[in-house]
Amino acid sequence: MAHPKMKFVATMDGKQHTVEVQKDEDNPDLFHMTLDGRPHDVDARRMPSQIVSILMDHKSYDVDLERLAKKSDTLDGRIHVRVRGRVLRFEMLDERRLKMKEAQGFRFDVGGVVSIDSPMPGKVIKILKKEGDEVKEGDGIIVVEAMKMENELKTPKPGKVKEIKVKEGDAVEAGHRLALIE
Numbered sequence: 001m002a003h004p005k006m007k008f009v010a011t012m013d014g015k016q017h018t019v020e021v022q023k024d025e026d027n028p029d030l031f032h033m034t035l036d037g038r039p040h041d042v043d044a045r046r047m048p049s050q051i052v053s054i055l056m057d058h059k060s061y062d063v064d065l066e067r068l069a070k071k072s073d074t075l076d077g078r079i080h081v082r083v084r085g086r087v088l089r090f091e092m093l094d095e096r097r098l099k100m101k102e103a104q105g106f107r108f109d110v111g112g113v114v115s116i117d118s119p120m121p122g123k124v125i126k127i128l129k130k131e132g133d134e135v136k137e138g139d140g141i142i143v144v145e146a147m148k149m150e151n152e153l154k155t156p157k158p159g160k161v162k163e164i165k166v167k168e169g170d171a172v173e174a175g176h177r178l179a180l181i182e
Helices: 095-103
Strands: 006-012 015-023 030-035 038-046 052-056 059-067 078-083 086-094 114-117 122-127 140-146 149-154 159-164 177-181
Touching: 006 095, 086 095, 086 149, 140 177
Parallel strands: none
Antiparallel strands: 006 015, 006 086, 015 030, 030 038, 038 052, 052 059, 059 078, 078 086, 114 177, 122 140, 140 149, 159 177
16 A cells, blocks of 8 residues: 655745655655655665664755654644754644644744754854844854854844853753843
8 A cells, every 4th residue: 555645834934845755665764755846755764863864866964853842732843953064943734734723823933032042962162143132033143063063053033132141162962042032
């Protein structure tokens, strides 16, 4: 019996992208997917370190995924993905959950105060903004070095830097609060 095709909507930087995924009949590590209608074959294997090794379009990627939502909140599809030294932030929901969320009038807008947290253990090597600075969505706030790669952490919303909780040279753990944006 053929595996069903799963459809998702990924929202990143305010833009929605359609993702369709179907498992291969013969190879459990192979997925046939389309991203905005463009086909890709993806070979994905979870490593013992929880990193996912992906081969896509003849290129290899080591990907670290972190779901931000509580398991009890099925309408929160926020995900951080670390790939090639960058952290991508987006929301991914299947079509049914997206329609339910839209019916509630809820959007993936971050209101109030938002925390910028370190996605992994590392060292703060640069602070790009100071307390009181006005920021636009996507502005870099702090750079954390982890595993010899620099990760620029950006604000998911416009606002003002309310607080910087670290200084350059500080060692931080995964989840360590670095800054607050209001």
